[in-house]
Amino acid sequence: MCPSExxxxxxxxxxxxxxxxxxxxxxxxADDPPDPEGYYPAYLGSERFQKxxxxxxxxxxxxxxxxxxxxxxAFVVTGEGVVAIDAPPTLGENMLAAIEEVTEQPVTHVxxxxxxxxxxxAASVYGPDVEIVAHRITRELLERFPDPKRPLPxxxxxxxxxxxxxxxxxxxxYKGENHCPGNIFIHAPQQRVLTAVDILSPGSVTFMHxxxxxxxxxxxxxxxxxxxxxxxxxxxxxxxxYGTYEQVKECVEYFAxxxxxxxxxxxxxxxxxxxxxxxxxxxxxxxxVGTENWINSMANxxxxxxxxxxxxxGRLWWERLAGATTQTKYHAYTVLESIRLxxxxxxxxxxxxxxxxxxx
Numbered sequence: 001m002c003p004s005e006x007x008x009x010x011x012x013x014x015x016x017x018x019x020x021x022x023x024x025x026x027x028x029x030a031d032d033p034p035d036p037e038g039y040y041p042a043y044l045g046s047e048r049f050q051k052x053x054x055x056x057x058x059x060x061x062x063x064x065x066x067x068x069x070x071x072x073x074a075f076v077v078t079g080e081g082v083v084a085i086d087a088p089p090t091l092g093e094n095m096l097a098a099i100e101e102v103t104e105q106p107v108t109h110v111x112x113x114x115x116x117x118x119x120x121x122a123a124s125v126y127g128p129d130v131e132i133v134a135h136r137i138t139r140e141l142l143e144r145f146p147d148p149k150r151p152l153p154x155x156x157x158x159x160x161x162x163x164x165x166x167x168x169x170x171x172x173x174y175k176g177e178n179h180c181p182g183n184i185f186i187h188a189p190q191q192r193v194l195t196a197v198d199i200l201s202p203g204s205v206t207f208m209h210x211x212x213x214x215x216x217x218x219x220x221x222x223x224x225x226x227x228x229x230x231x232x233x234x235x236x237x238x239x240x241x242y243g244t245y246e247q248v249k250e251c252v253e254y255f256a257x258x259x260x261x262x263x264x265x266x267x268x269x270x271x272x273x274x275x276x277x278x279x280x281x282x283x284x285x286x287x288x289v290g291t292e293n294w295i296n297s298m299a300n301x302x303x304x305x306x307x308x309x310x311x312x313x314g315r316l317w318w319e320r321l322a323g324a325t326t327q328t329k330y331h332a333y334t335v336l337e338s339i340r341l342x343x344x345x346x347x348x349x350x351x352x353x354x355x356x357x358x359x360x
Contacts, residue, residue: 028326035322039203041240044069054091056098057242059233062168063191065242066091066098071118072237074195075099076188078166081108084130085186085195086237087122089149096125109133109165111172112153113197114183115141119237124149131155133163135174137182178222179213187229194231196222200251201236202243204322208330210255211238216338220259223252239322254306254317255335258328261305262336265298270340295333302332 043055049069056066062077071088073095084107087095099107107126112134113119123132134153142152155161163170171187179198186195198211199222213219226234226248234243241247268274278297279290306328311317318324 032325033318036203036319039240039322044240052094052097054094054098056101058102059191059193059242061188061191063188063193063233064098064102065233065235066095067240068094069240070238072235072239072242073119074193074235075107076165076168076170076191077103077105078168080166081105083107083109083111083163083165083168083170084126085111085235086113086119086197087125088119089117089121092122093125095122109163111163111170111186112138112150113186113195113237114138114180115150116180116198117147117150119197120150121147122149123151133157133161133172135172135182135184137174141182175222175225176218177215178218179211179215181214185225185229187231189230192230192232193235194226194229194233195235195237196226197235197237199223199226199236200234200243200248200255201239201241202234202247202251203241204239205251205254205317205324205327205331207238208327209334210331213334215342216334217342220255223255227252250320253312254321254324255331257306257309257311257317258302258331258335261302261309262298262332262339264305265301265332266336266339268301269294269298295336298336299329299333302336303329306332 043049049055054066054068056064058064064075064077066073066075068088068090071090073084073086073088073091075082075084075095075098082099082103082105084095084099087110107130110123110126110130110132112123112132115138128151132151132153133155136156136158139153139156142150157172157174159174161172163172169189171189173185173187174182175185177183183198198213199219200206201211210216210219231245234245234248236243269278275294278294279287282290282293306317307324308316311320313320317328
């Protein structure tokens with residue numbers, strides 16, 4: 001089956017599920033192609049990783065990347081202590097173990113990339129005496145939704161802040177809401193490492209719905225902002241790999257194709273004739289079914305555009321990036337909805353006239 005072909009809407013009907021076979025999403029099986037060769041790193045099969053569940057690797061100049069293979073974090077060893085970046089619960093105390101592998105220095109500073117619990121939900125492991133640096137909005141959100149495992153930041157900033165510890169500089173910058181309010185860029189210029197969490201995941205197409213991001217227009221803007229930095233290594237927060245500048249550009253190219261396909265889908269299926277035909281086909285007493293068919297038509301159109309398009313190097317996306325065949329439909333839906341909700345409308349209905357194109 002072609003990766004972009006729409007599957008029948010079925011679910012597992014084993015006892016204890018729903019006992020029905022016509023609602024929900026199907027489980028993906030062996031008909032999807034495997035992830036690209038080389039996506040799964042060697043450390044996954046090592047006895048050490050199987051035993052301890054984490055991998056730590058120096059990128060350059062005392063800047064270390066730590067991963068549980070699902071979530072990533074980082075730390076920097078300076079002359080006057082360790083600066084930790086994030087604390088995913090999937091790593092938890094393994095962050096301390098990773099740090100203790102390479103230095104006896106204590107953690108003196110912690111940087112929160114953003115407020116989400118899946119990335120800083122184990123920050124309490126660093127103890128009560130660390131300085132916690134974050135954007136002002138991150139502190140405000142944690143004050144509003146308190147969590148003892150995510151201690152409040154002790155130092156906040158508005159736009160830019162340079163954290164200097166033991167002669168090591170980390171440049172923190174907030175360029176506006178992207179994945180979520182308060183999500184920051186963390187640049188280590190001496191080591192040429194950029195950390196920007198939940199934007200891009202080198203080697204893959206990221207988690208569904210543009211990594212569950214809240215402001216898709218801002219999230220797309222962050223792609224070009226990332227490429228504006230000078231870096232050799234990129235830490236994105238997820239999916240087994242740190243990345244190079246070229247690998248980041250590959251992810252940006254993929255999402256440009258998603259935007260291209262979603263834009264074409266909205267233009268095609270939001271014209272009055274196409275919209276009315278789809279909505280009317282299910283009858284006047286099934287408005288939500290007709291609406292779903294309309295949304296699905298756009299998502300399927302965009303998905304097919306992405307998965308059947310020959311990319312910049314001549315290959316298909318599922319041959320280049322992991323997750324393309326399973327995640328693209330979610331990205332397509334999210335991006336086409338952002339086009340409808342966040343982008344300028346080309347027209348609006350005039351009094352006493354027929355609906356214009358792009359009515360909805």
